[in-house]
Structures are given as C-alpha cells and as structure tokens.
Amino acid sequence: MNTPSSLEDLIAALRCLPGVGPKSAQRMAYHLLQRDKPGALRLAHTLGHAVESIRHCAKCNNFSEEEVCVLCRSHKRDAGLLCVVEMPADLLMMEQAQCYRGMYFVLMGRLSPLDGIGARELHLERLVRRAQEQPCEVILATNFTVEGEATAHYLSTLLNAQGIKVSRIARGLPVGGELEHVDSGTLAQAVLERRVFSE
Amino acid sequence: MSAHKHRLENQPAFILHSYPFRETSLLLEVFSRNHGRLAMVARGARRPRSALRGLLMNFQPLELSWFGKGEVRTLHSAEWQGGQPQLQSTALLCGFYLNELLLNLMARDDPHAALFDYYLMTLQRLAHETDHAATLRCFEKHMLQELGYALLLEHEAGSDKPIEPGAHYNYVIEHGASRDVEEGLPLLGKTLLDMAADDYHDPLSAQQSKQLMRMLLNHHLAGKVLHTRELIKDLLKN
Numbered sequence: 132m133n134t135p136s137s138l139e140d141l142i143a144a145l146r147c148l149p150g151v152g153p154k155s156a157q158r159m160a161y162h163l164l165q166r167d168k169p170g171a172l173r174l175a176h177t178l179g180h181a182v183e184s185i186r187h188c189a190k191c192n193n194f195s196e197e198e199v200c201v202l203c204r205s206h207k208r209d210a211g212l213l214c215v216v217e218m219p220a221d222l223l224m225m226e227q228a229q230c231y232r233g234m235y236f237v238l239m240g241r242l243s244p245l246d247g248i249g250a251r252e253l254h255l256e257r258l259v260r261r262a263q264e265q266p267c268e269v270i271l272a273t274n275f276t277v278e279g280e281a282t283a284h285y286l287s288t289l290l291n292a293q294g295i296k297v298s299r300i301a302r303g304l305p306v307g308g309e310l311e312h313v314d315s316g317t318l319a320q321a322v323l324e325r326r327v328f329s330e
Numbered sequence: 331m332s333a334h335k336h337r338l339e340n341q342p343a344f345i346l347h348s349y350p351f352r353e354t355s356l357l358l359e360v361f362s363r364n365h366g367r368l369a370m371v372a373r374g375a376r377r378p379r380s381a382l383r384g385l386l387m388n389f390q391p392l393e394l395s396w397f398g399k400g401e402v403r404t405l406h407s408a409e410w411q412g413g414q415p416q417l418q419s420t421a422l423l424c425g426f427y428l429n430e431l432l433l434n435l436m437a438r439d440d441p442h443a444a445l446f447d448y449y450l451m452t453l454q455r456l457a458h459e460t461d462h463a464a465t466l467r468c469f470e471k472h473m474l475q476e477l478g479y480a481l482l483l484e485h486e487a488g489s490d491k492p493i494e495p496g497a498h499y500n501y502v503i504e505h506g507a508s509r510d511v512e513e514g515l516p517l518l519g520k521t522l523l524d525m526a527a528d529d530y531h532d533p534l535s536a537q538q539s540k541q542l543m544r545m546l547l548n549h550h551l552a553g554k555v556l557h558t559r560e561l562i563k564d565l566l567k568n
Contacts, residue, residue: 150352244426244558245347245433251564277388277417281426284419288565314384315410323415 138164190261193219193237202235209233213262214270215286217241217279221272233270236261241273242282250285259289268296275302336399340409341365343394344449345386346429350376356386358405359433360394363446367436370396372405385410389417389425389453401438414453421456423565424466427558428452431470431547434554435477445476463540464530470543471525479550482506483526495520501542503549515545 138160145156163171188195190203202208212233216222222235236258242248262269269290273279287297303321304313343362351357356375360368375382382405385392391411396403417425428449436442452469456462471481484493487506493499499507499522500514507522508514517538524535525542547556 242561244423244561245430246349247557249557249561249564277422277426280416280418281422284422285561285565314381315412316384316387316390319410319412320416 191235213267216272241278243278271299337397339395340393366440370403370405415457424462430558448472468528483522493519
C-alpha cells in the first residue's frame, strides 16, 4: 500500500516529540485524520500561534508572550531576592508552595558536562547581568542531582566573584518524613549537613 | 526463565552517568567491579516515589543486582554502601572529569577490578584532600596503566638506561622518553621520576606532568573533546 506523502510527512513531523517512535507517530496521525479532524486543526493552529508568539522573558528567561512577563512586572514581588531554578516546572512548584515572594531566573537546563552542556550552552552570563541590575540575594534552587549541584557550585563561584550574596536551598528529610522510611542517601546527607539547634 | 540465568546479585558498582529514558526510567552507565562498564535500565527510577531515586547517585559506592545478557541489562535492585561523602564544589567537577575519562576510554564489558578500586580511592581523596590536581594526575596514570597504555617513566625508551633526574628528555607518544630525539614533549627527568612515585609536590613536576598527561590523553581520546576540562577552564577564568 502506498502512503500519501502528506501523511508520511505528518508521521515524520510527529516524531519530533520526546518518546514518540515510528509506531506511536503513525497511531497519532491516523487518529488525528480519521477521528478528530477539528482537533487536528486546533492543534495546528495553536501550535503555530504558540511558536510564533512565545519567547523568553527578558528578565527571568521563562516562557512569555511579552517582552517582560507578568511575574517580573508585578510590584508585589520582592526585588531583593532572585531565585534560580532549572526549568519552568520548578518555578511552578515554588509558586505552589507559596513560600517565596521574590523574583526568578529560569536556566532552562543545567550544566551537564557529560552531555556536552557547559556554561556557554546555558548562557549563564545573562543570569550574572540580571543579578547585577540591582542589589539582591541570589537563591540557588537547582535540583539536588549531581548536575544540579555542579550548576549551583558554578553559579556561586561566578556570582561571588561579582560580590553578589548567594545562598542555596536546604536539603534533608522531607516534611512529615520518618527516618524508618527515608532512603539512605538522603539520611546520610542530612546527618552530614546537620545544624546546631539554637534558641 | 532464561533471564534469571543471567542474573547477578550484589555487585559492587558506581554510576558513571545516567540519561532519562522513556517516561519514568533511567538509562545508566555503570562501572561494576567484576563486570566492567555496562549499560543498564532502571525501570521507574524517575517516578516521584521511586525508592531508587536517592540511591542512583554518581560517586556513591553501591551494590547493584541486575539481569539480562544483551547490550542493555535491567537493574533489579540497588543497595547503598555509604562511607563516601557527596562530592562538593571543585571536587564534584573533578569527579565528572574522572567519569568522562572512563566513559570515553573504557570499553564495555571489560572488567578492571584494580581500576575500580583505584577509582574508589580517588573519590575518597577528592572528598578529603585539597590538591585535586595531584589526585587527578595519579588517577590518569593508573587508569592508562590499567587500560593497557602504561607510561614508561623510569627508563629511557627502547633501553634499560635509568632516567636521570637532572637530564632533559623528549617524551614521544607510544614510545617513551628519550634524549636523542627532536620531536615530542620536552621534560625534565625529575618530572618522570616524580610521576613514577606519584609525587606532585614540585611545582615544575606538577606543571610538566599535566602537559604530558594532556598530550597522552588527547592521543588516546582520538579527537574527542573532554567537556569537563572546558568547564573547569571556564570556571577558573572567572
């Protein structure tokens, strides 16, 4: 059987999604064309619109439709705090926790030398410029993976050299966690990084 | 049942690197003491409540159990061995460097128990000592030796004439040090003898051994770039 070339193109295009192989791409294409043509048109339209209108906020580097995003324009946020996170999903988590009223910077990744992602690929100099705009404390909230830790170390060296105050979010047992059920790595690190109980 | 025939239990191992795989799994590059470098899938390791999450960390001694005999094994369980503080700051970057070397130079499924033990000892040194350059030089030398590219440090190339500390030599790749050649890297005899003794206190030895190692590693890497080296260089610039 001959597959029409536009169908073939569609299948090939769908494969750009993460975790979508030839079989899944074929299934999606058949579904869109056979069962949900309006949905397909909506997808095409919104996808085109999003790609054209979404860019990176000039201040926080997060996805935004405007030059500077709503969060960065808000007057209710504390401009003396700048929290660095890896991905937009991390920013959402921070906002959900309602523990933080400062500004953000989204790296859109992490340093991962073994994957060939270095300081240049992440455009870290943009963060340094952002931190220099006004006096502030930079809170490093990158993940506690080895790559996240390496990123935090790199950033702290970079920012300290500019005389900027840098802090790192704490790690340890989860809230409501029981020692009996926590993994050994977390427990070992929590003991190593224990702190003095003061009044 | 055939998978169970190829089941291995409680093998000492380190994670060299991990990649996200499918929706919730990890693809691991493992350095095991008895079976060398292996690729392994850790199913569901990226699920929020996965017990493997805090365990599958680089630079931590683990005991892994896996099955399968194909190119990619399947991880069955992991046990924390402990005793190794998590690497911080520059030591962490040096740890990445070790892993990048091993990933690029060590073939899969080729056991190197002595190198494994040396890697373990090197991580301890990175965690507790401050002269990381000396630690890295020692590791590079032992790694090349274990992988079959040993350096000739105590005798001149192609003879049994001992190296003299005060004499000047040229080190030629895959040949050794010699006084009679024009090409190669110029070195002092003392540098070679210090390297043989793993002693990097002398600043000149430290500097020349770094140049020698860089030349040899670049040769064995055959054009591959070490990203960690670039990263450390970028960091030192600031």
